[in-house]
Amino acid sequence: MNQRIVRVRAAMQAQGLTQILVSDPKSVWYLTGVEVEPYERLLALYLPLNGEPTLFLNRLFNVPNPPCKAVWHDDAQDPVAQIAAVVNTAETLGIDKEWPAKFLIPLMQRCHGMDVVLASDCVDDCRACKDETEQTLMREASRINDEVNAAVKQYIRVGMTEKQAARFVDEQYLAHGCEGNSFTTIVSFGANAADPHHEPDDTVLQPGQCVLVDMGCRKNRYCSDMTRTWFAGTPTEKQAAVHDLVRRANLAAEALVKPGVRLCDVDAAARQVIAQAGYGPYFNHRLGHFIGQTDHEKGDVSSANTAVAKPGMIFSIEPGIYLPGEFGVRIEDLVLVTETGCEVLNREDKNWACVGNDELDNR
Numbered sequence: 437m438n439q440r441i442v443r444v445r446a447a448m449q450a451q452g453l454t455q456i457l458v459s460d461p462k463s464v465w466y467l468t469g470v471e472v473e474p475y476e477r478l479l480a481l482y483l484p485l486n487g488e489p490t491l492f493l494n495r496l497f498n499v500p501n502p503p504c505k506a507v508w509h510d511d512a513q514d515p516v517a518q519i520a521a522v523v524n525t526a527e528t529l530g531i532d533k534e535w536p537a538k539f540l541i542p543l544m545q546r547c548h549g550m551d552v553v554l555a556s557d558c559v560d561d562c563r564a565c566k567d568e569t570e571q572t573l574m575r576e577a578s579r580i581n582d583e584v585n586a587a588v589k590q591y592i593r594v595g596m597t598e599k600q601a602a603r604f605v606d607e608q609y610l611a612h613g614c615e616g617n618s619f620t621t622i623v624s625f626g627a628n629a630a631d632p633h634h635e636p637d638d639t640v641l642q643p644g645q646c647v648l649v650d651m652g653c654r655k656n657r658y659c660s661d662m663t664r665t666w667f668a669g670t671p672t673e674k675q676a677a678v679h680d681l682v683r684r685a686n687l688a689a690e691a692l693v694k695p696g697v698r699l700c701d702v703d704a705a706a707r708q709v710i711a712q713a714g715y716g717p718y719f720n721h722r723l724g725h726f727i728g729q730t731d732h733e734k735g736d737v738s739s740a741n742t743a744v745a746k747p748g749m750i751f752s753i754e755p756g757i758y759l760p761g762e763f764g765v766r767i768e769d770l771v772l773v774t775e776t777g778c779e780v781l782n783r784e785d786k787n788w789a790c791v792g793n794d795e796l797d798n799r
Contacts, residue, residue: 440467440562445485447558448530454485455523456530456555459539462729463532463559464491465657468504472497478515478539482522490522515539520546530555533734560734564726565748570658571772574728574750577614577660578770578781580653584608585664585784588651594643594668594792598623598636601649609653618652618659618731629665629764632721632756643669646763647791652731659731661752662782663768668792678715678757679765679788685709685755686767686786689723689737693753693771693778699741706755707739715757724752727770749773750781 444467448456458464458481465471470491472479479497482490489504492515499506507522509515516539523529525547531540533556544552566574584605591604602621609617624634626645641647645668652661665682667675689706703723710719726735727750735743737751754768769782 438467439567441483441489443562444483444558447561448483448485448555451530451555451558452528453530453553453555453558454527456483456558457481457519457523457532457535458483458559459532459535460556460559463556463563466559466563466729468502470499470502472499477511478509480515480519480535480539482519484524492519516542516546519543523547523550525550527551528553530558532556532559556734563728563733564735565746566728566750566772567748570728571748571750573656573658574660574770574772575781577653577655577658578662580609580612580614580655581651581660581662582782582784584612584653585649585651585662588649589664589666589789589791592641592647592666592668592791594641596641597638598625598628598641599638602636605649605651612653612655614653614655615657616654618654618661618727621652622648622650622663624648624650624764625668626763627761629766630758630760630762632758632764632766641668641792643792644672646671646675646765648764648766650766650768657729659727659729660781661727661731661768661770662784663754663756663766664784664786665765665767666789666791669790671788671790675763675765676788678759678763679767681710681713681715682755682757682765682767683786683788685719686753686769689753689755690769690771690778690780693745693773694776695745695747695773697745699735699737699743699745699751700739702745702753703737703739703741706753710755710757718757718759719755720758721756724754726751745773745778747773747775 629648685706722738724737756766
């Protein structure tokens with residue numbers, strides 16, 4: 437039997453559930469290998485604790501050999517009625533986190549009195565701990581990200597726009613055989629870097645400005661994500677000090693990651709370094725997020741998350757300091773929790789560097 441289904445069923449049993457309905461297309465693929473983007477149509481996997489799973493599929497979907505029982509419908513039929521005929525209305529039904537109300541509410545009306553609970557954690561917590569195949573794919577995506585990061589570091593020049601640099605990153609991903617990027621590439625010059633989610637615009641790089649590049653690719657379904665910050669010329673004393681501070685915060689958090697450590701304590705390790713230097717208010721986001729088939733999966737590294745790190749988890753470590761009107765610095769790696777510690781998936785140098793001219797003065 438599919439070991440991923442075995443793990444999900446163990447999670448169901450731990451929550452006292454005998455049935456769940458999985459609708460996230462990436463979770464459906466994770467459990468069945470069936471790849472469908474349903475858009476407005478219904479796609480669902482009914483997974484009982486015992487017995488064969490059932491896939492509910494529109495005939496427009498190209499699934500020639502479903503791996504389990506399949507119930508088909510077309511646009512003139514009611515797939516919710518098909519699901520209602522399969523679920524056990526005497527038992528609680530677990531529902532995925534983002535199943536549209538246009539399907540959920542009619543199902544509840546048809547199955548009057550059936551308890552419905554949110555149960556996406558049964559799958560999402562399993563997805564959070566990557567198996568060996570997934571770990572290999574994630575390493576490869578990060579290897580490509582390192583290569584493209586090194587290339588854009590050489591490519592950036594004073595007088596170039598943020599959009600030009602971002603376009604170069606995206607083109608490099610395609611040249612490396614990726615499906616594309618895992619999120620909109622962020623390139624921020626100067627004061628724009630004080631906005632953590634700034635989108636590239638026509639801002640032109642000027643001497644003395646910081647250059648923040650946050651980038652990720654998607655290769656064989658799995659994502660990468662990293663950030664490096666450089667300077668167009670020798671940084672000022674303040675710029676260099678802030679960069680060194682963020683790098684030390686990144687290293688302090690990564691040094692703490694191992695099985696059993698609370699994720700809130702990993703966040704605190706980085707936050708303490710920055711707060712002790714007086715920049716606490718300028719580190720205004722969580723330390724990291726989980727990643728896999730999407731850039732942001734369920735789970736984070738934040739002061740509110742008391743869950744512990746487990747082998748196979750992959751998440752970002754990305755402290756930052758953002759000074760409005762001046763500049764911003766963020767340094768981000770992905771880490772894989774191992775049996776004894778963690779493996780940092782990004783290898784590109786984290787020290788500040790001078791970019792934007794013919795001679796790179798790397799520190």
